[in-house]
Amino acid sequence: MKLKLLSKGTYGKPLCFLVIMALLVTLPYWSGEYVVSIMMLILLYMAMGQMWNLMAGYAGLLSLGMQAFIGIGGYSLAVFSTTYGLNIFVSILLGGIFSLIFAFFISPALFKMSGVYFAIGSWVVAESLLLWFSNWEFVRYAQGINITSAYQFDTVDLYYIALVVGVAAALVVYLLLRSKSGLALMAMRDNSSAAETLGIELYKTKLRCYLISSFMMGIIGGAMYLYQAYILPSAAFSIGWTVAVTFMVIIGGIGTMEGPIIGAVLYVLFNQYLYQFPGISMMILGVTAILIILVAPNGIMGTLHNKTGIEILSARRNVG
């Protein structure tokens, strides 16, 4: 018995999304600054989650090195907008482009690895960047850079930037999954050798995913550091980003579009709550992640879907 939520009739779904979008766009007008800043974080983390999920959940590329692109994006923003005085949005875009270029150049080497080799190979790349940036005079070694150009924005501006980035990330994944390569991706996720037999070019499809995620991660990194306004190599290239994103996608449900959304909401709220327990918040996070994998390895959405057949943001095509 399959329940179809929010899809009674043809207009239910679009209407629902219009209402949600309207609520998000008007949020600063009817709620306080605290709620706006929380929503901003949720949107940015959701965007990261979507990108990581695109790779790990669909393309089978479990990466532990996405912080490489957060760092590149953040440093592009810092260097181009403060040192060279470039427009902030141009700097963020450059962060995406540099991430894309970097991803393109390391992909031939990284894509020779598969499974855990890829996971740790990508991590070693990120750690190498961390060491490189810590020893690079151009970015003031490990002393960090004050992103003074970001001071001109208030919380509401930052929220709208995050909204654009978040919606763009979700839209990119949604459109990609609804396209022909989306079909290929889902076929790969379910059975990669069967997919290859049917003529799907695994390497190309994976590479496309990797490049898209890298570009978007660079942009997200820029937006994130617009909010942080101070960048350090050890924070920008920290494995902590991957910890957060993995946690979100796992508890939300890997390989689903709703997973990163639910995960981001839970992660950000959970983190706000854990601020009361400084020092042990990460420990609680680790334990929670383990418990969820033990109890529900498919995450909240995966388990819900298996039990009831609910899909909210389905990338499937409905026939008839």
Next chain:
Amino acid sequence: MLQSLVNGILLGGLYAIIGIGMSLVFGIMRLTNLAHGDLMILATYTTLTIVTSVTGNLWIAVAATILVMVALGFLIQNFLVNRVLDKGSEPALLVTFGVSIFISNFLLKVFGADNKIIQNSLASKNVISTEHLSISAMYLFSFLVGIAVILSLHYIMQKTYFGRSIRATSCDRMAAELNGVNTKRTFSYAMMVAMVTAAIAGVLVGSTFVFYPSSGTQYLIIAFGVVVIGGMGSLVGTLVGGIVLGVAQLMGGHIFGSAYQMLSGYIVLLLILAIRPNGLLSVGARK
């Protein structure tokens, strides 16, 4: 130059023990234990705590640490990893990731972020000390312990029933079970042996270098590098991998300056991975 080469080789012995537990676990259950580095540093802190607050004797502390780590290895394998191992490699990988986050933050909470070192009599001594070459007693000792651990593990794996059951399980789990091997228990034993090596590695690392609660990450990458260069699951390869990585780091540090020491190790690792994705000594593709 000669100095860097010799030190690199000696350091390789230490790196080999860091990597060997990970190699063993991967070889038998196809699991990359992302908590390996943190477990090792946990052993370092355990030894330090026992030495400073319970007994002054380092050897007793090491023995106690090994016991603690073996018990911990059993608990982790039995109650966490064994439960998710049948659900594919990703849940198990992520469980060890969770353990890793927990341990490093636990250490940070209990011991603070300051660097520590295990005091010992070997650290400041040199075995050979000339104008061109000096060999630190600690480096040499670590190297010898590394060789000893690898040789004894090799013996155990080849000559004992326990070793045969491990090898059988890693070759073909179903066939091993049909022949009466309790594979889940074998997994637990393998994890316990890996924890013995992690404890020894932890003590050696803690006596040679300063360490922080976050050092686990760095040693996890070293362990991974060693295992990957040598080929996952190969014991002799682990020693080769350790030496390659150790020499790469120290030669890189010698040529480009000590700031680039770790970086040159990582780059050599990435190059080897890109050229031979299954390791230098691996026989064919093992997936």
